[in-house]
Amino acid sequence: MFSLFKSKKITFMVINNIINIKTLAQKIRIHATRMISVAKSSHLGGNFSMAEIMAVLYGKILNVSPQNTDDPNRDRFILSKGHAAAGYYATLAECGFFPLKWLDEF
Numbered sequence: 542m543f544s545l546f547k548s549k550k551i552t553f554m555v556i557n558n559i560i561n562i563k564t565l566a567q568k569i570r571i572h573a574t575r576m577i578s579v580a581k582s583s584h585l586g587g588n589f590s591m592a593e594i595m596a597v598l599y600g601k602i603l604n605v606s607p608q609n610t611d612d613p614n615r616d617r618f619i620l621s622k623g624h625a626a627a628g629y630y631a632t633l634a635e636c637g638f639f640p641l642k643w644l645d646e647f
Contacts, residue, residue, distance in 0.1 A: 558601065565596040565635060572631035576647040580627075588628035595632040607637045 573588035599605075603616040620629045627647060634641045 562593065562596045562600050565600050565632075566592040568635050569595055569628055569631045572634065572641075572644055573627040576627045576631070576644055579645075580647050583627050584624050587622055587625035588631075591625055591628050595628060599632050599636045610638075 569592040570589055573592075574585065577583045577585060577588070598618065603618060605615045605618070609615050620626070630644060630647060633639060634644050
């Protein structure tokens with residue numbers, strides 16, 4: 542009985558994590574679309590294709606947060622496709638590295 546309860550609890554946690562990641566990915570896409578539309582530059586495809594990847598990395602995997610930017614043991618992320626910078630900026634803003642309002646200046 543205990544193992545069944547534990548497994549349901551873990552399943553709930555997994556589902557909750559998936560919902561949080563999907564929500565973050567949707568927000569990244571919304572911000573990127575708005576930024577690209579206003580700026581009349583960049584490519585939606587590159588930004589859209591990396592939304593889930595960025596949501597998983599910044600939402601669950603990377604050891605980095607706005608509070609530990611000076612920590613020498615933090616993880617680093619390098620984005621080599623510059624045409625997808627809007628998605629990267631949206632991710633950083635949603636994760637609290639700078640105010641969402643700054644995205645208006647893209």
